[in-house]
Amino acid sequence: MTARTKRAGTRLAGGMAGALLTLTAFAAAPAQAAGYRYWSFWESDGGKPWAYATQGPATARPADGDSLGFRFAISNGTEDTSLPSVAPDFAGICEGVEKKDGSKRIAVVVDFGGPVDAPPGETPPEKPVMVGCAEVREDATGAEALAAVAKPLRYDSAAMLCGIAGYPARGCGEQVEETGQKPPERPAAQESQGPGPSVGVLVGGAAVLALGGAAIWKARRRG
Known part of the structure; x- marks a missing residue:
């Protein structure tokens, strides 16, 4: 693996980790006033x-x-x-x-x-x-x-x-x-959806993160 590939993988992994934390924060956010x-x-x-x-x-x-x-x-x-x-x-x-x-x-x-x-x-x-x-x-x-x-x-x-x-x-x-x-x-x-992302959005976000992780792994293998 080249140093450039390694740095790109590190940045991508960091971005996905931040996105995962954001999704987790949304999921754990308390319900708002009625x-x-x-x-x-x-x-x-x-x-x-x-x-x-x-x-x-x-x-x-x-x-x-x-x-x-x-x-x-x-x-x-x-x-x-x-x-x-x-x-x-x-x-x-x-x-x-x-x-x-x-x-x-x-x-x-x-x-x-x-x-x-x-x-x-x-x-x-x-x-x-x-x-x-x-x-x-x-x-x-x-x-x-x-x-x-x-x-x-x-x-x-x-x-x-x-x-x-x-x-x-x-x-x-x-x-x-x-x-x-x-x-x-x-x-x-x-009927309207309440505040915060739906379960489908969170699951979809998790799937995107998983695919991104697989891409990093493949890049490292090719390196």
Whole structure:
């Protein structure tokens, strides 16, 4: 084996050892916090499926015929997939409500979540979902539409929506550490992988390292 080949093999071996340590560190990394407990905000335009709102209810201005959804749940990832359990059925929720001049009709769905979502010491309302047809002025915000059907509302000093119809009575957007509780179920089509590499990635990385080791061994044999 030449000195050059020996040095190359040493560098490659060192790089693989570092990669192996990195993979091991990822595998041994502790699980992160479960997420945040808060009211998520959803919207639907003209009977389309729920879509996560791109702005808060205080600035959103829905049009006549739109639906707004609010779901109290624990968000477990970068994308919240805890949808309201009732579809955005404007025709059904606002059935029989005629549009009046200077006003608009907004279907509102409020999903209080389940016991697993409730803050410690609190219990969700006996009726898990509230629906209503808000009749508000044409330039009204989503927050005003919500207030028309689900008072009282509670906000924090930063104008974050903390409580709807008195629930929950305390707290606002707290971080939830892992407690062994089962997180809210996610729709199968929107299931996302949690933080950290998957087992398949780790196994694949180990296979790459093994192949690299074999290559070094063969290089030494040829040397």
